[in-house]
Amino acid sequence: MATISDVAKLSGQSKTTVSRVINKHPYVSEEKRELVLKAMEELGYTPNPTARRLRGQLTTTIGVIVPRIVNPFFSYLVNSIENAAYQKGYQVLIAQSNEDKEKELAFLNLLKNKQVDGIIMTSIVNDWEIIEPYTKYGTILLCNDYVNQEVAPMIRLDQTKGAYLGIKHLVEKGHKKIAYCTGGLFDAHGRGRDRNLGFQKAMQEANIKINPRWIFVDQHTIEDGKIILKQILEMDDRPTAIFTGSDEVAAGIIIEAKEHSLSIPQDLAVVGFDDQPIAEILDPKLTTICQPMDQMGEKSVKVMIELLENPKTQIKTYELPIDLIVRQST
Amino acid sequence: MATISDVAKLSGQSKTTVSRVINKHPYVSEEKRELVLKAMEELGYTPNPTARRLRGQLTTTIGVIVPRIVNPFFSYLVNSIENAAYQKGYQVLIAQSNEDKEKELAFLNLLKNKQVDGIIMTSIVNDWEIIEPYTKYGTILLCNDYVNQEVAPMIRLDQTKGAYLGIKHLVEKGHKKIAYCTGGLFDAHGRGRDRNLGFQKAMQEANIKINPRWIFVDQHTIEDGKIILKQILEMDDRPTAIFTGSDEVAAGIIIEAKEHSLSIPQDLAVVGFDDQPIAEILDPKLTTICQPMDQMGEKSVKVMIELLENPKTQIKTYELPIDLIVRQST
DNA sequence: AATATATATGGAATCGATTGCATTAGGGGC
DNA sequence: GCCCCTAATGCAATCGATTCCATATATATT
Missing domain, CATH: 3.40.50.2300 (Response regulator)
Structure with missing residues (x-):
């Protein structure tokens, strides 16, 4: 690779001038600028990013x-x-x-x-x-x-709003026994915490008491979703709807429900989160929260x-x- | 950030010696090595990768x-x-x-x-x-x-083998009217070409003539798959099986088939390629070629x-x- | 005409490492 | 006691850019 010195030599200018041309500094005469540009062209020169980086420039x-x-x-x-x-x-x-x-x-x-x-x-x-x-x-x-x-x-x-919308939708569909599933822990911070707040707010507004047995934390994968469904099946008092923190978990639930001939949404309504491509692939197609x-x-x-x-x-x-x-x- | 000079100064050694310690060169006395290591530790020093890179080292x-x-x-x-x-x-x-x-x-x-x-x-x-x-x-x-x-x-x-296995499987299931779908063009090179060879080989072995109307090229997405199914529906002479170059295209075919109440695999058998997670999510679950x-x-x-x-x-x-x-x- | 200012240009230091070459101190062989 | 070789160490050059500073010329201001 050609270096700035090569360009300097070929154009008959100093490295300084070449550098000025590269960086579009003022105070370079049109004549020399063209000499330099021509030499750069001829050598197929591009500045070495590593060297620039060392001088504290941006690394891009x-x-x-x-x-x-x-x-x-x-x-x-x-x-x-x-x-x-x-x-x-x-x-x-x-x-x-x-x-x-x-x-x-x-x-x-x-x-x-x-x-x-x-x-x-x-x-x-x-x-x-x-x-x-x-x-x-x-x-x-x-x-x-x-x-x-x-x-x-x-x-x-607005994660709070996301969870709130999902829960409120379930409430409007007439559900009172709503399970909730999150990727984090229930007392998390940031994103997880705000979703939890949305859940609590919607439940409170609908005057529904939260059943701690229907809270699932630290759930992420399709596999996790399958396990959740199995756990629900074993419950004496089952929820009629579940809000999940991710489409993947929702997918696991739906797939496993099919295995056990549980109808969705009749036996269990499911809300996902993310609007990933699988949301449209699942059968039934998944109601979910869309994030842009x-x-x-x-x-x-x-x-x-x-x-x-x-x-x-x-x-x-x-x-x-x-x-x-x-x-x-x- | 601490530099090699800082380490040199603190340890009372030269930059050369420090560099030798960093790069595990021979000819450094145990005594000085420890002095240097201690100084490095104390300053929380790590060599600057940019500087090393400039000297022609690996960039990792x-x-x-x-x-x-x-x-x-x-x-x-x-x-x-x-x-x-x-x-x-x-x-x-x-x-x-x-x-x-x-x-x-x-x-x-x-x-x-x-x-x-x-x-x-x-x-x-x-x-x-x-x-x-x-x-x-x-x-x-x-x-x-x-x-x-x-x-x-x-x-x-062995892409040839991949396509061969898929087609042969369809043949063994009794199919004679087999459609073929690829991501590339039909006269491609590399991967695409080899898959085509596998397709041709399996068809030839089964003594089935390839119907050019059932060849779909340049197909990649779920959307493409949906379109393919619609095209098949419009044919007078429909294939009974289709080998796709990707699980996504297969997914599109299956989803669209459902919309038109076409049964899979009874009306149309589908083979995917890749064994992506959706292969297990689709209903019916997708027969596909697994790539590790x-x-x-x-x-x-x-x-x-x-x-x-x-x-x-x-x-x-x-x-x-x-x-x-x-x-x-x- | 003298001085200030704007424009052009290049020399050399710098960024933070590595490394070729020179130098020194010991140890062994004769 | 002299010579040679090895181990240990450091100075200074180098990688390829940018930039501070000095300098030179042209133009403007008094």
């Missing part, structure tokens, strides 16, 4: 942390992030935390060494107090997951780049719309 | 090109690649080609500037003649997709790192097993 690389890329919600998010980043000339480094605190921190360390300019966290495993110190090495933007103080730029959805993944990814990249290129930009929280999509499972 | 970053990350086949592949890379201390840069030649090349360019040590291509859009020149800047490994000469390290499956994504990703990383750390390693092709999984759709 953004890191993204997801819990698991195979979860369609996150692969859709990564998809929109990558596309938006590419359009702006940025690269995307991904890491899966697998919900592991140590791995999350290992990845945040890339900020320290200027391996990435900023990191988009789509999930938070460590406490914010642990993560916060890293913000001084680079921009950390929270997308999807969030903390309950305005400490970092955030792109989020594409918008979230795009907006995250836009805000991130704005913050990087203009560090004095004010830190803000952006809230995107969240909606209930009624299909056949309720 | 691997690039991965996928067509679309939202395709579960590829997100599973990326998942296993990322996990394996993390275990070896490597980072993963991803790019989606979206089947776009220019974007594929843009990403290959990262090799030139030593932004990545090597690239794992899970799909090939440009002709190999265009890609080949990039191999001199870094390692290019083909995983999943491949070319028909042994020009690069490849991790592949996890093994492929893991093996790719292993071979890649071997080639990077030991450049004289011989270029080889690795073939992994491919199997038919019979479920309810046939």
Whole structure:
């Protein structure tokens, strides 16, 4: 690869002048600029990003942390992030935390060494107090997951509303025995906590007492959903509806229900969360909460780049719309 | 961040000695080594990867090109690649080609500037003649997709066998009117071509003439599958079975069949390809060809790192097993 | 005409590591 | 006691860019 010195030599100018041309600095005569541009062209020169990086320039690389890329919600998010980043000339480094605190921190360390300019966290495993110190090495933007103080730029959805809409819909369908299922723990913070609040609010408004036996925590996969259905079948007093924290769990429930000849929604109404492609594939099709993944990814990249290129930009929280999509499972 | 000079100063040694300790060179006395290690510990020092990179060291970053990350086949592949890379201390840069030649090349360019040590291509859009020149800047490994000469390290499956198994299975079920559906074009190369060969071989062995009206090319999504079913419905002479190039297309066919009260497999038997999670979610569950994504990703990383750390390693092709999984759709 | 200001240009230091070469101190062989 | 070799160490160059500072010229201001 040609270096800046090669260009300098060929064009008969100094490295300084070449660098000025590259970076569009003022005070370069038109004549020399053209000489330099011609030499660059001739050599097929592109500046070495590593060298620039060492000088403390931007790396044009953004890191993204997801819990698991195979979860369609996150692969859709990564998809929109990558596309938006590419359009702006940025690269995307991904890491899966697998919900592991140590791995999350290992990845945040890339900020320290200027391996990435900023990191988009789509999930938070460590406490914010642990993560916060890293913000001084680079921009950390929270997308999807969030903390309950305005400490970092955030792109989020009104999770409380999401859960509220789902539960209210079940109530309106006449259900009183409603089970609730969440990915986190019941006393979680951030996203999980807000969903729980929405659940509680809707139940309270409908004057229904929450039955703790119908609360399932830490549920994520199709497999988890299948197990939930089996547990419900074993209950003397069964719920007539269930709100799940994810389409995958809902899918597991529906699939297992079929095995046991339970009719959905007659015997059990099911609400998912995410509006993943499987929601339309399931039979019956899944009523679920739609999160605009594409918008979230795009907006995250836009805000991130704005913050990087203009560090004095004010830190803000952006809230995107969240909606209930009624299909056949309720 | 602490630099090597800080460590040198604190330990009272030269940068050279510190560097020797970091890189485990011989000729450092035990006494000084410990002094240096203590200083490193105290300062929380980690070498700056950017600076190392500039000196021509490895970047410990691997690039991965996928067509679309939202395709579960590829997100599973990326998942296993990322996990394996993390275990070896490597980072993963991803790019989606979206089947776009220019974007594929843009990403290959990262090799030139030593932004990545090597690239794992899970799909090939440009002709190999265009890609080949990039191999001199870094390692290019083909995983999943491949070319028909042994020009690069490849991790592949016997695609011919995959298609052959699927078609043969349909033949054994008594089908004679078999439709065939592929992601590429019918005269493709690499993966697509080999699948076509398997199809042709199985048909020939069963003495069935291929009906060109039952060949569908360039099909990828659930939506495509739905359209295919509608086209079949409009035919006077309908196939009784269809082999699809992907579970997604198969899903579209099954979903749309349900809309038109067509029974599967009675009216139309369907074979997918990939064994994605939806294969088990669909009703009826999908008979499909299982590709070991996890093994492929893991093996790719292993071979890649071997080639990077030991450049004289011989270029080889690795073939992994491919199997038919019979479920309810046939 | 003298001075201030804007425009152009290049030399050399710098970022944080690695490494070739030179130097020194000991140990062994004769 | 002299020579040679090995082990241990550090100086300074290097990777490929950016940027501070000095300098030179042209133009504007008094």
